[in-house]
Amino acid sequence: MAEFGGRRLPIYLVLDTSGSMAGEPIEAVRQGVKALLSDLRGDPQALETAYLSVITFNSGAQQVCPLTELMAFQEPTLDASGTTALGEALILLDQVIDKEVRKSSATQKGDWKPLVFLMTDGEPTDNWQAPADALKKKKIGNIIACAAGSNAKTDPLKHATEIVVKLDNLQPDSLKKFFRWVSDSIKTTSASVAQVAADAPINLPPPPPQIQIVP
Amino acid sequence: MADTFERRINAIRWRLGLPFNQRDGVEMESEWKLLQFNESELEMVSKQLSKLLTAAAYQALTGKIHLQSVVQDEETLRAIWAVMNNVVNEKQKQLLPKISGLIVNALKQQGGQVSSSKQPATRIPTPSSNISNRPPLHKPPSLPQTQPPPMADPPNSVQSPTKSSWKWLPIPDDPDKHSESDARLFDATEGYRLFGARVRGKKHKHEGTNCDDWFECDNAGRWTIVAVSDGAGSKKFSRVGAKTACQAAIKILKRELAEIVPPAVNVAEWNKAISSRDDSGLFLDPFLKAIAASLHSAMVSAYSAVRNAVEERCQQPNSELYFKILGRPIEIGDLSATLLLMVHRVIEIEGVKCDFLMACQIGDGMVGAVRQNGDVHLLGKADGGEFSGETEFLTSNGKLEPNYLNKKTFVSINQFQAMMVMTDGVADDYFPNNDELGRLWSDLLLNRIPDTKVSADTPNATLPPGLSDCDEINELVVENLSRPELKLRSTAKVADLIGLSVADAAKRFAEVSQLGTDELHQFVASDNNAATRLRVWLDTYTVRGSFDDRTLVVLHREDLP
Numbered sequence: 001m002a003e004f005g006g007r008r009l010p011i012y013l014v015l016d017t018s019g020s021m022a023g024e025p026i027e028a029v030r031q032g033v034k035a036l037l038s039d040l041r042g043d044p045q046a047l048e049t050a051y052l053s054v055i056t057f058n059s060g061a062q063q064v065c066p067l068t069e070l071m072a073f074q075e076p077t078l079d080a081s082g083t084t085a086l087g088e089a090l091i092l093l094d095q096v097i098d099k100e101v102r103k104s105s106a107t108q109k110g111d112w113k114p115l116v117f118l119m120t121d122g123e124p125t126d127n128w129q130a131p132a133d134a135l136k137k138k139k140i141g142n143i144i145a146c147a148a149g150s151n152a153k154t155d156p157l158k159h160a161t162e163i164v165v166k167l168d169n170l171q172p173d174s175l176k177k178f179f180r181w182v183s184d185s186i187k188t189t190s191a192s193v194a195q196v197a198a199d200a201p202i203n204l205p206p207p208p209p210q211i212q213i214v215p
Numbered sequence: 216m217a218d219t220f221e222r223r224i225n226a227i228r229w230r231l232g233l234p235f236n237q238r239d240g241v242e243m244e245s246e247w248k249l250l251q252f253n254e255s256e257l258e259m260v261s262k263q264l265s266k267l268l269t270a271a272a273y274q275a276l277t278g279k280i281h282l283q284s285v286v287q288d289e290e291t292l293r294a295i296w297a298v299m300n301n302v303v304n305e306k307q308k309q310l311l312p313k314i315s316g317l318i319v320n321a322l323k324q325q326g327g328q329v330s331s332s333k334q335p336a337t338r339i340p341t342p343s344s345n346i347s348n349r350p351p352l353h354k355p356p357s358l359p360q361t362q363p364p365p366m367a368d369p370p371n372s373v374q375s376p377t378k379s380s381w382k383w384l385p386i387p388d389d390p391d392k393h394s395e396s397d398a399r400l401f402d403a404t405e406g407y408r409l410f411g412a413r414v415r416g417k418k419h420k421h422e423g424t425n426c427d428d429w430f431e432c433d434n435a436g437r438w439t440i441v442a443v444s445d446g447a448g449s450k451k452f453s454r455v456g457a458k459t460a461c462q463a464a465i466k467i468l469k470r471e472l473a474e475i476v477p478p479a480v481n482v483a484e485w486n487k488a489i490s491s492r493d494d495s496g497l498f499l500d501p502f503l504k505a506i507a508a509s510l511h512s513a514m515v516s517a518y519s520a521v522r523n524a525v526e527e528r529c530q531q532p533n534s535e536l537y538f539k540i541l542g543r544p545i546e547i548g549d550l551s552a553t554l555l556l557m558v559h560r561v562i563e564i565e566g567v568k569c570d571f572l573m574a575c576q577i578g579d580g581m582v583g584a585v586r587q588n589g590d591v592h593l594l595g596k597a598d599g600g601e602f603s604g605e606t607e608f609l610t611s612n613g614k615l616e617p618n619y620l621n622k623k624t625f626v627s628i629n630q631f632q633a634m635m636v637m638t639d640g641v642a643d644d645y646f647p648n649n650d651e652l653g654r655l656w657s658d659l660l661l662n663r664i665p666d667t668k669v670s671a672d673t674p675n676a677t678l679p680p681g682l683s684d685c686d687e688i689n690e691l692v693v694e695n696l697s698r699p700e701l702k703l704r705s706t707a708k709v710a711d712l713i714g715l716s717v718a719d720a721a722k723r724f725a726e727v728s729q730l731g732t733d734e735l736h737q738f739v740a741s742d743n744n745a746a747t748r749l750r751v752w753l754d755t756y757t758v759r760g761s762f763d764d765r766t767l768v769v770l771h772r773e774d775l776p
Contacts, residue, residue: 007760109643214744
């Protein structure tokens, strides 16, 4: 298929695949990504402009899916083990966005501002502070961070972004709702991308009861 | 045919199976063997050859010539290409594989003997089964201005390969309800035509919201004035801002320009005037300064008008209506919109009539002019941030400062064929504008949108014979999800099919427009004019990722190629 030269909506999923996610939680995340994909594929606007990428992190961070258009996107295999290198994930996120997201120029149509959904279930085990602060300052896009379950800490996430939500637990149903909300947020964003004033706050749909916004 | 150049071209025609001149006592085989071209002929020959090759490809595709009579085997085919390769220039060289691919494939289809083809097979547009028994074009009603049919099987949801379904929801009965679309003809200076159209984009149709674009035009003596505006997508009443701004701006310009008469000076003085600005961008020449001042007054007046529009809506009892919708009192930000203003006048410089254009814009969209040779002059520089969608508005801070407006004011004097003002919905589909606005004009010509004064017997020596008639050209459509029965044509596809680069094809208005189609004329038959044709075109052409409202105003010379 010829490369789409128009404006894309880059979406990055940054997912915690540490040991504590093993079993039901990681399975629920797999299902969630699948559902997200299916949902987005049914939305005509998302279909034309949304591009998806997945970064996973545990003892290290890796981009398991480069930025790909919805129709060509292949779900990644997700396995859970290891620690929680949030700092590395944030550094990698910065790097891939630099590499993959197109900036507006006289000859190039820039992409829409990237949307990042980050989910973690525990405390970061590496040097996260500097990368988090740097990322927030850089304003690479709209980052929505989710602290899932009782062991997750919101403070590190708050360093990286203003928009932090808490997910009650890692039950399949809660994760399902989370991914549903991610999908709705994407659709809302792809619908309102036209002419957003530079620093206007992102317009997110109301979250379900399982998700609380952390002030 | 005494001229040896002609004789040699004749030999190539013979070899390709095209009609040729058989002279008594002349052995075509020997003519062919004598084939050689010198340096000075190369330019001419390469042009001839590309035409002949294209013609051959087409004739073969349409079965008008039997390819087996042209080349019996790959050896011969390669011999022809070898000759061609020696004489065509670099650009043409890129096209040869494509055309040869077409011929090879046509051969295969006809059961011809071709051993392995070295050239990659090129996609051939296969005539779809219903081309020849296509039902006669009925006259559907012209584009609905009122409620379109609600959700059930919206006309827009068609077999896109990805099975996405765009909905077409009606505009709600909220306050300030605007029409789906608009199409208007305007009076223009003698020898010119002026028309404009706007349509609700796919996104707004899908969400069931208003079209946020607006345009207005008027004349003041010999001046033509155009205003185009695009309301901010995220602002609920931006359409009110767009309409109010356009109407107010036009009023001011009409009043102020009527008094301003261009000076009778020569080329050198005009050049000096255009390039003399102080550090803030202010024109030093009094005439230019006056026009710019009117444009800026118009901007200021547009802003005031928008402010008044907000105040009106803050009065009882309206205010409650708006409060209910917004959850808070209405404010000027809710009417955010861009504004593009262009003024035109014919001026005479040393006895020659020229187009004088000045434009000023806040926000995105573009003002551009196209010359007969395909050159594009842009009269704008869109605001934009690092990411898409970061534009400025009439209602944003600081946009009315002279320092800002001066830098957003552009002038151009030349002889233009077409001058266009458009919102981002169109500008973005022809990006980068300085390269692509010629293609936009070419697309309008290809779909016979502007009213032209073409003389019926304009010779068409430059295109292969039979090209316009062959069925395959009806496949030159852009992917059309809105109205699958409506076949539009695009310069990009024509270029591909006749073996030119898109950039080249986009400059050859006279040639390419010979391949135009009357589809739009027939479609809007009950109300057929340039504006209604433009409206259907804007509403129909499809570009991936392009779902914004589309507005385009065109001012062009009557005497078009």
